[in-house]
Structure formats: structure tokens, C-alpha cells
Amino acid sequence: MPRSVLSLAISTFAIGTTEFVIVGIIPSIAGDLRVSLPTAGLLVSLYALSITIGAPLFTALTGRVDRRKLVICLMVIFLLGNLVAGFAPGFGTLLAARVITAFAHAVFFSVGAAVASSLVPREKANGAVAVMFGGLTVAMVLGVPLGSWIGETFDWRLPFLVVTALAAVSVIALLALLPKEIPHTPPSSLLSQLRLLRNGRLVTMYLITALGFGANFVVFTYVSPLLTSATGFSDDMVNVGLVLFGAATVVGNFWGGRLADRLGTKQAVIVVLLGLTATLAFLPVTAHSAAAALINLAVWGFFGFAINPVVQTGVVTVAEDEVPESVGAASGFNIAAFNLGISGGSLIGGRVLAGSGVLSTPWAAVALALAAAAVAGLALKTRAVRPAPMEELAK
Numbered sequence: 126m127p128r129s130v131l132s133l134a135i136s137t138f139a140i141g142t143t144e145f146v147i148v149g150i151i152p153s154i155a156g157d158l159r160v161s162l163p164t165a166g167l168l169v170s171l172y173a174l175s176i177t178i179g180a181p182l183f184t185a186l187t188g189r190v191d192r193r194k195l196v197i198c199l200m201v202i203f204l205l206g207n208l209v210a211g212f213a214p215g216f217g218t219l220l221a222a223r224v225i226t227a228f229a230h231a232v233f234f235s236v237g238a239a240v241a242s243s244l245v246p247r248e249k250a251n252g253a254v255a256v257m258f259g260g261l262t263v264a265m266v267l268g269v270p271l272g273s274w275i276g277e278t279f280d281w282r283l284p285f286l287v288v289t290a291l292a293a294v295s296v297i298a299l300l301a302l303l304p305k306e307i308p309h310t311p312p313s314s315l316l317s318q319l320r321l322l323r324n325g326r327l328v329t330m331y332l333i334t335a336l337g338f339g340a341n342f343v344v345f346t347y348v349s350p351l352l353t354s355a356t357g358f359s360d361d362m363v364n365v366g367l368v369l370f371g372a373a374t375v376v377g378n379f380w381g382g383r384l385a386d387r388l389g390t391k392q393a394v395i396v397v398l399l400g401l402t403a404t405l406a407f408l409p410v411t412a413h414s415a416a417a418a419l420i421n422l423a424v425w426g427f428f429g430f431a432i433n434p435v436v437q438t439g440v441v442t443v444a445e446d447e448v449p450e451s452v453g454a455a456s457g458f459n460i461a462a463f464n465l466g467i468s469g470g471s472l473i474g475g476r477v478l479a480g481s482g483v484l485s486t487p488w489a490a491v492a493l494a495l496a497a498a499a500v501a502g503l504a505l506k507t508r509a510v511r512p513a514p515m516e517e518l519a520k
Contacts (some may be wrong), residue, residue: 127244127245127253127302128298128302129137129244129302129303129304130241130244130257131151131256131298131302132235132246132295132298132299132301132302132303133196133240133241133256133260133299133365134256134257134258134259134260135232135260135291135294135295135298136196136200136233136237136260136292136295136299137233137234137237137257137258137259137260137261137264138260138261138263138264138268138291139200139203139260139264139288139291139292139295140203140230140233140260140261140264141260141262141263141264141268141269141273141289141345141477142262142264142268142284142291143207143226143230143284143288144172144202144227144230145264145265145269145286146267146268146269146272146276146288147168147169147172147223147272147283148169148273148345148346148348148349148367149269149270149272149274149277149349149363149364149367149472150272150273150276150281150284150349151165151169151346151347151349151350152165152167152169152300152349152350152353153276153277154168154216154219154281157202157281158215158216158219160216161479161519162347162350162474162475162479163434163475163478163479164216164475165216166346166347166471166472166474166475166478167220167472167475168219168220168223168469169346169467169468169471170254170321170346170468170469170470170471170475171220171223171224171227171468172223172224172226172227172468172516173227173284173342173464173465173466173467173468173471174464174465175223175224175227175228175231175467176227176230176231176460176461176464177229177231177302177461177462177464177465177468178231179228179231179232180226180231180232180234180235180460180461180464181315181318181454181457181458181461182318183228183232184231184232184235184236184457185233185314185315185318186315187232187236191307192236192239192240192243192307192309192346193299193303193304193305193306194507195232195236196233196236196237196240196299196303197296197299197300197303199232199233200229200233200292200296200299201296202225202226202228202229203226203229203230203292203294204235204289204292204293205225206222206223206225206226206229206242207209207222207226207286207288207289207292208285208286208289209221209222209225210222210226210281210282210285211282211285211286211289212282213282213284215458223375231464234460235457235460236309237257237423238254238257238258239309240303240307240309241253241254241256241257241495242308243252243308244304244307254333256400258289262375262378265371265374265375266368266371266372266375267322267368267371269367270364270365270366270367270368270371271361271364272284272287272288272365273286273349274360274361274364277291277360277363277364277496277520278360283403285305285439296479304443316502317451317454317456318451318454318458321444321448321451321454321455321458322458324443324447324448326443326447327443327444327447327455327458329500329504329505330390330436330440330443330459330462330508331440331459331461331462332462332500332504333394333398333432333436333464333497333498333500333501333505334432334436334459334462334463334466335462335463335465335469335493335495336466336494336496336497336500337397337398337401337432337436337471337497338432338462338463338466338467339465339466339469339470339473339493340401340405340429340466340470340471340490340491340493340494340497341401341425341430341466341467341469341490342350342466342467342470342471342474343470343471343473343474343477343486343487343489343490343493344405344408344474344486344487344490345429345470346471346475347475347478347483347486348363348366348367348370348422348460349363349385350478350483351408351483351484351486351519352366352412352418354483355412355413355483355484356412356413356414356415357415358415358418361417364415365419366418366419366422366441368423369419369422369423369426370423370425370426371421371426372423372426373423373424373425373426373427374426374427374428374429374430376427376428376517377426377428377429377430377431378431378433378434379429379434380431381393381397381430381431381432381433381434382435382437382438383432384396384397384431385434385435385438385439389504390435390436390439390442390503390505391502392434393435394435394497394498394505395498395501395502397428397431397432397435397495398432398495398497398498398501399498400424400427400428400431401425401428401429401432401494402491402494402498404421404425404428404429405425405487405490405491405494406487406488406491407421408421408425408487409484409487409488412484415449433463436459437456437459440455440456440458440459441455441456443455444456470490470493473489474486474489474490
């Protein structure tokens with residue numbers, strides 16, 4: 126695998142870490158900047174909402190920009206956003222820095238897979254994309270809990286400065302390793318992309334993605350105060366829980382793809398969502414036992430992220446069947462739906478926490494997961510959606 130692909134993986138590691146590390150340090154930020162936990166949760170929800178809006182908009186606007194210059198400039202903006210976050214004098218500045226960072230994140234992920242594919246022969250495109258997104262996997266397993274530990278042990282600002290250093294390494298690697306010319310096909314216009322939202326089958330898949338991931342983030346945004354207040358975990362034990370959760374998401378991601386191949390999209394989605402519903406419903410019970418809480422976290426991570434490959438494969442396959450000229454845009458909208466779910470789930474979780482307490486957040490999450498399962502059961506066509514070819518997933 127070319128070293129240029131590894132430079133993209135370094136970037137996705139830094140991006141994945143900065144998106145989710147906030148979950149572990151929300152209590153520290155709220156205390157230091159004198160805001161409530163639900164207000165601090167806006168650092169998650171508005172970040173995700175910015176990605177939802179920024180991905181299609183800025184990807185279309187930068188469609189004709191040289192790919193090498195674009196990814197390097199995006200990582201420079203990402204670096205500056207984290208640097209400002211690390212020195213933010215108040216909550217407003219921190220929130221603005223997160224929004225700017227999110228826009229860079231959105232476009233980088235939109236174009237990064239295509240860039241990775243173009244750097245290798247066609248038959249190796251899927252492997253190149255896997256290596257690039259491997260940085261995100263490592264971020265979930267190591268970067269997020271390690272950043273959370275640094276923030277809780279030293280200062281919540283330090284993880285942002287560490288990510289700034291990682292972004293600097295990424296920029297240097299991209300400058301040194303990316304080829305001068307990267308071939309690419311400009312994406313379709315924003316208006317033509319928005320026409321995809323008139324396709325009922327695609328909209329159904331997007332709704333399942335938003336509701337399913339929304340269910341996860343109703344609780345996950347506030348998992349740190351849940352574990353410290355209800356379970357009695359120390360900050361170190363919260364990080365152990367995040368490590369278990371992150372490792373389980375990796376396993377669930379692989380399992381979800383195989384389940385979709387075996388059962389088809391509709392059946393696989395329902396199985397995963399019912400598993401997610403059960404694990405969320407058990408959280409208020411297992412939260413009072415350290416061992417049970419850790420087990421539940423792992424099982425939750427497994428089911429919570431198994432939905433990603435199932436729905437993504439379904440979206441690509443539906444797009445191939447009905448809008449073959451817009452497969453990439455259709456897949457991009459699913460990423461937007463994923464982040465819309467994160468944003469909405471975080472906002473709902475914050476309202477529930479403010480009104481009923483942190484142990485009530487799992488029940489709101491259960492409602493969203495059941496709604497997603499109902500949409501899958503009622504709206505998806507009975508026939509199984511065939512698995513998408515790997516080279517199309519790589520796009």
C-alpha cells in the first residue's frame with residue numbers, strides 16, 4: 126500500500142479522535158467553562174450538524190479544486206480549529222472552533238475515499254479505502270479513550286492540542302507523500318444531489334440511519350456522567366469502558382457487513398436494531414453494577430455500530446439499481462444522515478438529562494431504536510437487497 130494512503134489514515138485518526146474524544150471530557154468542560162452538561166453537549170450535536178450540512182454543500186462547491194491542494198488545506202483548517210479549541214477563553218469560542226473543524230472534517234471524508242482509491246490500481250481500491258478508514262477505527266479504540274484520559278488527568282484542553290500536533294504531522298505527511306496530480310471526476314451539482322431525496326427507498330435508508338445512530342448518541346454523548354454518577358466509576362474506569370466500547374464497535378462493524386450478506390438488508394437491519402434496543406433497555410439496570418455495566422457497554426458498542434455497514438451497503442445497492450450515475454452522492458447522503466442522527470440524538474439526550482436525569486436517557490434511546498426498527502419493518506421492501514460489490518463500496 127503506498128505511503129500516500131497511510132498519510133490519509135493519519136488524517137482520519139486525528140479527525141476521528143477529535144470528533145468523539147469530547148464525550149469523555151464533557152463534564153470537565155462544563156465545570157471549567159461554567160455551563161450545564163446539556164449545553165456542553167452542543168459540542169457534540171452542533172459538530173455533527175455542521176458535518177451534515179457541510180458535507181454535501183462544501184463538497185459540491187470544491188468539486189473542481191485540485192484534490193491535493195484541497196485535502197492539505199482541509200487539514201490545515203482542521204489543525205487551526207483544534208488549536209483555537211485548545212486555547213478557547215470561553216464556551217462560545219470553543220463551540221465556534223468545533224463548527225469550523227467539523228466543516229473541514231465533512232469535506233475531507235467526502236473526498237478522502239475517492240483520493241485513496243485513485244492512488245492505487247483499481248483492484249486494490251477497496252484495500253486503500255479500508256486503510257484510510259482504519260485510522261478512524263484506531264481512533265475509536267485508542268485515540269478517544271487515550272484523549273479522554275489525558276483530558277481528565279491533566280486538562281481538558283490538552284487533547285485538542287495533542288490532536289493539533291497530530292494534524293501537523295498529517296499535513297507534513299500529505300505534503301511529502303501525495304502525488305502532484307491526483308485524477309478525479311468532479312461531483313454532480315448540489316441541486317442534482319438533492320434530487321436523490323425524492324427517491325423513497327433511499328430516504329427510507331437515510332431515516333433508518335438517522336434514527337439508529339440517534340439512539341446511540343442520546344446516551345453515548347453523556348456516557349461519562351452516567352458511569353460516574355450511576356455506576357460510581359472513576360475517570361480511569363470510564364476510559365476502560367470507552368476502550369471496551371470502541372473495540373466492540375470494530376467487531377460489530379465487521380459482523381454487520383457479514384450479516385447483511387447473509388440475510389439481506391431488511392432482516393439484518395431489524396436484527397441489529399432489536400439487539401441495540403435490548404442493550405439500551407438494560408443500561409438503567411446494569412448501570413448499578415461495575416461488571417455488568419462494562420459487559421453492557423461492550424454489547425451495546427457491538428450492536429450500535431453494526432448498523433453502519435448494513436445500511437451503507439443497502440444505500441449503495443439501491444443507488445446502483447435506481448440512480449447508478451449518483452452512487453457516490455447517495456452514499457454521501459447516508460454519511461450526512463449518520464451525523465444528523467448524532468446531532469439529533471445528542472440534543473434529545475441533553476433535554477432528557479436536564480428534565481429527568483442521566484438514567485432516563487436510555488429510555489429515549491430505546492424509543493428511537495424501536496422507531497428505526499418499525500421503519501425498517503414497514504417501509505423496506507420484502508425482497509433482500511443484494512450485497513454491493515466491494516469496488517462500489519470503496520467509492
